[in-house]
Amino acid sequence: MPNKVQERKPSGYTLLGVMGDPIAHSKSPAMHQIALQETGLQGSYVPLHVSPEGLDAAVRGIKAMGFRGVNVTIPHKVEIMAFMDELDDSAKLIGAVNTVVHEEDGRLIGYNTDGIGYVRSLKEEAVSSIEGKHIVVIGAGGAARGIVYALLLESPASVTILNRTVERAEMIASDFKSMGQVQGLATGDSQQVLLRSDIVINTTSVGMHPNLHETPIDPADLPEGIVVSDLIYNPLETKLLSIAKEKNCVIHGGLGMFVYQGAIAFEHWFGIPAPVNAMRRAVLQSF
Numbered sequence: 001m002p003n004k005v006q007e008r009k010p011s012g013y014t015l016l017g018v019m020g021d022p023i024a025h026s027k028s029p030a031m032h033q034i035a036l037q038e039t040g041l042q043g044s045y046v047p048l049h050v051s052p053e054g055l056d057a058a059v060r061g062i063k064a065m066g067f068r069g070v071n072v073t074i075p076h077k078v079e080i081m082a083f084m085d086e087l088d089d090s091a092k093l094i095g096a097v098n099t100v101v102h103e104e105d106g107r108l109i110g111y112n113t114d115g116i117g118y119v120r121s122l123k124e125e126a127v128s129s130i131e132g133k134h135i136v137v138i139g140a141g142g143a144a145r146g147i148v149y150a151l152l153l154e155s156p157a158s159v160t161i162l163n164r165t166v167e168r169a170e171m172i173a174s175d176f177k178s179m180g181q182v183q184g185l186a187t188g189d190s191q192q193v194l195l196r197s198d199i200v201i202n203t204t205s206v207g208m209h210p211n212l213h214e215t216p217i218d219p220a221d222l223p224e225g226i227v228v229s230d231l232i233y234n235p236l237e238t239k240l241l242s243i244a245k246e247k248n249c250v251i252h253g254g255l256g257m258f259v260y261q262g263a264i265a266f267e268h269w270f271g272i273p274a275p276v277n278a279m280r281r282a283v284l285q286s287f
């Protein structure tokens, strides 16, 4: 559960949703509808197809129609920040919002649960502690930003961001340097840094369906027996993960990140623990 969250189970019917464009493919409605049902809450979680031009009006609609909150997905995560009454530190530092809470006093608060959700999933499923670990993050897009922020909250020994476009890796490193030991490098310079890594995380789309045979780094550079994680969950086991498994690594796929970012959003809305196992089953069934 996020810190300082008070229980606030609603007594009446609750409205929730996810705003994006496109939105029909989203697995969030299936996952959150089960979460409402499992926790005995009366309500609906609906897909909301919102174009960029309609975002301002849609956000006012959260207030007008009394939604308890919404999730926000591509392409609105950055632009929606301007319409919030308040931003949590997670959203401010990452520069994106994926969860909006409509408080009882009418204010809309923006949070980012992506990175925190990822780290919670990593700790539940693959490694008990991140403290003192040398971590390599491959990729420097929106997902990497949230993950680097959340990893640095856990006091790792170092975080190295590798990216095809090195300037983007350097930019994230510079933005978060006050939080810990973090550097950005070109993916081509990865050999030495991979050799001493404890945890390697792919945050690029390389290896995602239909490009199942691609890997974001040369897997020969992965040390034996470390933790290897991939944000991709289609397929559930990427080529990077299957090669890592052959090298006796602990492997961790992207499904948990999706489930936990949703679980933390749920906890922000209601202040009660989310039914994580049922949520995971609902996502798997929706494939």
Ligand code: NAP
Residues within 6 Å of the ligand: 114, 138, 139, 140, 141, 142, 143, 144, 163, 164, 165, 168, 203, 204, 205, 206, 208, 216, 231, 232, 233, 254, 255, 257, 258, 259, 261
């Ligand atoms: P993004 O902002 O577009 O960033 C994409 C990143 O991938 C950039 O670092 C980009 O490098 C790199 N990249 C893309 N194609 C590449 C290629 N052919 N070779 C090398 N690098 C390449 O995307 P994002 O929002 O961060 O999402 C990234 C991935 O995470 C996607 O696969 C997405 O599905 C996944 N994701 C999963 C979850 C989850 O819940 N499991 C949540 C969010 C995202 P350049 O900077 O050089 O272009």
